[in-house]
Amino acid sequence: MTRIEDVARLAGVSTATVSRALRGLPTVSETTRSRVLLAAEQLDYSASPSASRLAGGKTGTVAVIVPRITPWFVGAVVEAAEEVLHRAGYELLLYNIGGREHARHRLLHRANLPKRVDAVMLVATPMGADDLATIASLALPGVTVSSGTVVPGWPSIRIDDRAAGRTATEHLLGLGHRRIACIWGDPADEYAHPAHLERRRGYQEALNALGMLPEPRLSVENRADAEGGRLATEELLSRGDPPTAIFASCDEMAMGAVNALRTAGVRVPQEVSVVGIDNHDLAGAFGLSTVAQPAAEQGQLAAGTLLGPLAGRSRTDGELTPVILPTWLVARDSTGPPRED
Amino acid sequence: MTRIEDVARLAGVSTATVSRALRGLPTVSETTRSRVLLAAEQLDYSASPSASRLAGGKTGTVAVIVPRITPWFVGAVVEAAEEVLHRAGYELLLYNIGGREHARHRLLHRANLPKRVDAVMLVATPMGADDLATIASLALPGVTVSSGTVVPGWPSIRIDDRAAGRTATEHLLGLGHRRIACIWGDPADEYAHPAHLERRRGYQEALNALGMLPEPRLSVENRADAEGGRLATEELLSRGDPPTAIFASCDEMAMGAVNALRTAGVRVPQEVSVVGIDNHDLAGAFGLSTVAQPAAEQGQLAAGTLLGPLAGRSRTDGELTPVILPTWLVARDSTGPPRED
C-alpha cells in the first residue's frame, strides 16, 4: 500500500501539501497541485479512510436505517438515496433493525453511531420517545423519510398519508360504491408505522364527508403484507353481507385481497372493487388500482438534504417544515362501478 | 468522547490492557478484565472504529455489492445476510452498481475496497474478465451469491438455474402442454445475468427430453421485469397461433405475462398457463405457479461463509465446490391442463 509519504517524496513536497492538493483545498498553487496529482496517479495512491477519519474527524459515511429491506417502498427509497450519496462520494452503511428489539437497541446504544457516520437517514422507521431522546443525544445531522415520527432538528420527507387514504376512498365513492370496507396494516404496537392508521383515517374522513359512518364490521386489521391482506379479506367475507369495494392501506395488502376474492370465486372488479396505496412496482402487472406515491423521489430528496450538513454547512436552524410530496390516483382494472343489484 | 486512556486511568491499568480486556483476548486475568469492563461501563466507553482500524488493520466491515436493490431476490439475500453479519458484529457497506458503468468502475478502481472492508459479498452480480482480474488483485476474501460468474478462491452459493428451468417446463409438460413458449430476460450484453439464459436452456432440455424441438417463434426475449414480461407476451400473442402455456424465466416476467394475457381477454390458466421461477414474495397473492428458490438461505449461507475469513481464519484453500441449493415446484392457480380443443 503506498502511503501519503511516498507521494510527497515523488512530488517533492510535504505530506501536508499532498493532503491539501488531493482534497482540492484552495490553498495550493496550481503547479504544485498538478505535480501532486501526477505523482498520486503514478503511484495509484488514494488515502486510507481509517487514517483520514481518525485525523480529520469525518467518516464520509451515512447510516441508512430501515425496518426491513424487502418491502418495495424501502428498497426504492434506499436505491435512490444510494445513488445520490455515492455520486457525492459518501459511503452507505445499512442497518436493518427489523422487528428485532435487540438490533434497534444495539444500533442506538452500542454501535456508537457518531464515531461511524456523519449523518443518519431513517427510512419508514417510527421511533418511540426513548429512541428519539437517544437519537437527539447523538447530535448527528439526519433526515427522516416517511417515518411517522419526526426527529427534532431533522428535515422530514413524506407524503400526506391521510390525503392518500381519502383519495383512494373517494375513487371508490366516485364509482358509486357505498359499502366500502377498509383493511389496514400494522397492529398498534410500539413500533408500528402510523402511516396505515393515517390512511385509514383518510378513509373515514372521505366517508364522513358524504355523511356516511364507517361500519366497524367493515374494518379489519392485519399484517401489512399480501398475506395479511388475504387474511383480512377472508375475515371480511366470513362476516357475511360483504362490501362492494375494499380499500387497503397498502398495495401488498390490496394484492392479497384480490387474491382472496378470486380464490373465493368473487370477481374483481365486477363483484368487488379493490384499491390500494403505493403504486408498488408490480401494481401494474397486477392491474391494481392505487394511489401512487413517489418513492425514489423521497430517497433522492432525503439524500440531497444530507449533502449540506455532510459538507459541514450547518443547517439553517429555522423551523423545519416537512416536505410533503404529492400522491395521485392510478386507476387500473381492480376497480369499477358496483354491480347493479 | 471518552478515550481508552480514561478507562485505563479509572481501572488503574495500561491502555494496552484495556484494549486486550475489551476485545476479550485470553491474555488478561479475570480480575483485571472485570475491573476494566466495569470502568468501561461506567464511562460508557466504546473504541473508536477509525482508530482501531488504523492501528489494527481490520475494518470489521463487509462490502455487499448488488446490481439493484429493489428486485425481490436481491432484497431477500441482503436482508438475510445483514442479520448474520450484524449479529456477528460486522458492518455492512452497500454498493449498488446497477447498470451504471461508472459506478462499477469507481467501486472496483477508486473505492479502495481493501482499505474499507475485510470481505466482499457479490449478490447476483456477474463480472466480466476484466473485473474478475481486478477483484482478484484486491486479494480480499469474498463470496458470490447467484452471480453467474465465479471468482477464483471465493465460495459460491447458488441454485441450479438450468434444473429450475427444466422443472418449470416439465410441470407444463406434465399437465399435457405441448405448445410451450419461453419468455426470458436480460439481453446478452456484457453484464447480463446468465441465470436467464441457463433457465431457458433448462426449458429447451425438457422439451428435447421428449423429442420436441423448441420453436424459435415461441421464444421471446425482453427485460427481466413485469413490464418486460408484458411486452414479451404481447409480442407472442401478436405472432398468432399462440402457445397453450408460457414459461417465464423469472416471476416478475411471469406476472407481466399473466397481466398481458388477461388484458387481451385470455383466461389464465383455462386458455393459457403461466409458470415462473423464484417464488417471489407476491407470487402467492398472484396465484402464480413457480419454481421456488431459497433466497434468504442463500444470504445466510453466504454471510456465514464470510465469518471464518473475517475472523482471520484463512480459508481452506482446497477446491471450492459451489454450494448449490435445491429448488422446488410450487403449483398455484396460473397453471392447469391445456384446453381440450
Added chain:
DNA sequence: CTGAAAGCGCTTACAG
C-alpha cells in the same frame, strides 16, 4: 502558498 510537528485513538510487538 508551504512545511514541520503534533495529534487523532487505538493495537501490537517487545520486554519483563
Added chain:
DNA sequence: CTGAAAGCGCTTACAG
C-alpha cells in the same frame, strides 16, 4: 499477565 513505547497514515493548527 502486564506495561512502555512505537506506529498505523492521515489532517490540522501554527508559523513563516
